[in-house]
Amino acid sequence: MVYHHLYNKFTQSDTIRVGIIGAGSYGSAIVTQDPFTPLLTVTAIADISLDAAKGAFLQAGIDPDTLVHCDSVDTADAAIREGKRIYTDRCEIVLALDGVDLICESTGVPEASADYARQAIANKKHVAMITKDCDVAIGPILKKLATEAGVVYTPVDGDQHGLLIQFYEWAKSIGLTVISGGKATDGEFVYDEVAGTVTILTDKPIHAPSVETVQVAQEDRKYLGKIPQGKVAEYLKERARILSSLPQPGSYDLCEMTIAANYTGLRPAVDTLVHAPLRITEIPVAYCETEHGGMFEGAGIVDLATCFRAPAEAGLGGGVFLVVRCDNAYSNHVLTTKGQIGNYDNTAAVIYRPYHLCGIETSSSIRLAGLLKINTGSDVYLPRFDLVKVAARDIAAGETFGNDHSPQLTARVIPAVEVASGNPACAHLLTGNRAKVDIPAGTLITYDMVEEPEASTLWALRRLQDEIFLGEANEREADYVA
Structure with missing residues (x-):
């Protein structure tokens, strides 16, 4: 990455002053990275819980003596000028502060998010949109309003749709044809071949009727082997049946892929998405075109995959993937024979980013927006x-x-x-x-x-x-x- 060159050569100020609205787990992760992140200072946090707002600063190790509770814009701006950081339960205060350049909207509440984003843009603040519930509904109009106001509206590094959008743009910029792209669901299906069990590895609670582990009948275990050539449809149908009692992707997963589709132009093959359980080595086999043995009628598809792996194998880490090809025969030979994982006829390969770091890596999008007026999405964002x-x-x-x-x-x-x-x-x-x-x-x-x-x-x-x-x-x- 060349971000450090951009920051060193083209920034117009010493730091980007950030206001966080919503001190949940995501927003708090941005704050806790503040002491370790150059060119960024979180000056204000708002949350309906004062304890949560102040607690995010304390969790970051910020000196308590520098923290001030404020209930007006004037007192908050005065405190910031004195080198203090402010916290409040009145979100509208943060939106109006001279001492804030960019708003991270992370309430998770679509109505509140829409109102705060609109006010931030009207007040000439950049907006890093973390509340995907709002972004999926009205992101394109917020981006248009921000552009007209001379500020930036951006998705964020750390959220999977934001990472997928960047990954897609990079692939297109080097001339790759994107056959499909998507994200890994947070839960992974771990197959113990000796015990004949599949267990979901997840940090989310499991609600009935879903279960944590399924016992696989002896006659079904062949479908958990690597998908043979020409057997994609059969194997995915049987895996869906065998593993149906495990927790499945949620509406939040489809939400993120809808945002990615609206930024990139990738489209779903089916309205529920396929969301197949796949080994990393099987992604290019299954998520390519039917003429090459895959699931999709054509290229340009967005979908999900649940990583399916053995206990000792590495997973996808909740990351993102693309199935790509080069349209020049020699370039495609290089792509599919120099270590990348290809499909059976080497017409496609998977490339993937096996991690997403949530709020820990969101500072990249914040600094690019605030210091360089660059968003980390696509130039065009349409309600497709x-x-x-x-x-x-x-x-x-x-x-x-x-x-x-x-x-x-x-x-x-x-x-x-x-x-x-x-x-x-x-x-x-x-x-x-x-x-x-x-x-x-x-x-x-x-x-x-x-x-x-x-x-x-x-x-x-x-x-x-x-x-x-x-x-x-x-x-x-x-x-x-x-």
Whole structure:
């Protein structure tokens, strides 16, 4: 990477002054790296919990004597000028501070995130968007508003969709054809061949009816061997059956891939994504075109993979991958024979980044945005696809819709549609709002099934995004590809 050269030669200030909104695990990781990160200072943290806001500073080892609780903009800016750091439970204060150049929006609440991002842009602050629930719904319009205001709106290093977008842009910049790309789910399926068991390795809680370990019948174990040539469809179908009791990818996984699709133009092959359990060596075998033995009818696909491995094997570390080829025969020979993992006919190889460091590595995006006015996404961000929700069980009128971690709903990825009665509802325009009618299990949720909240920034910005982009998306994308 050449980031250090960029920082040394082109920055216009000594540091980027950062305000964090939302001191959860992600936001706190940015703060705890502050003492070790050049050119970055977290000057302000806001959270609905004062203890959480102050605690993020303390966890970072910041001197308690330098921390000041503030409940007004004037007192907060005065404290920052005196070299103090401020914490508050009033998020609007951080958005208005002279002593903050960039806002990290990490509340995880789509309505709040939309409002804070809009205010930050209006106040000429750069925005590092960590709340993917907001980004997937209205990211393109926020990016447009930021550009018009002369500030940067960016995804972040550390989030998998942000890493995938950068990886894709790098691959295209060196002339690779991207057949497919995606992220590894955080959980990995570990196969103990001697015991005949598969266990999920995850830091997330496991909820019934899912289980942590499945015992594999003797007659099924052949499907857990490496996929033979020409057997992709059969093996993936049988693996899905055998491993169905283990926790599966969640709506949050599809959410991230929807954002990546909207930035890159990669598209889902099916609305639920394939999300196959695959060894690293099997990714180029399965996630290439059908004419070369894979799953996909053509190139340019976005999907998920759950790493399937033996106990002593390395995994994907929640990282990201691309299946690529060179369109020059000699270059492709080099690509597939110099250590990269190819498919059976060496028409594709997998390249992958086997880690994502969450908030620990987000400082790269923050510094590029704040010091160089560079975002770490693609130049073009269009509402190509929507994340939508399906009722996983009966939902009663008046019941509140949950977020991407709720078992109440499952997710799909569909071509984007405008806010209108009868159209599938963008997933996070549902979150926290109530069902207007009884909704049977298996029903795709539409806008006429949800009570629209009053004075919603999220809904207003989504309608503006629809008005500006949806009629032009095809033309804009065609211009970009050309």
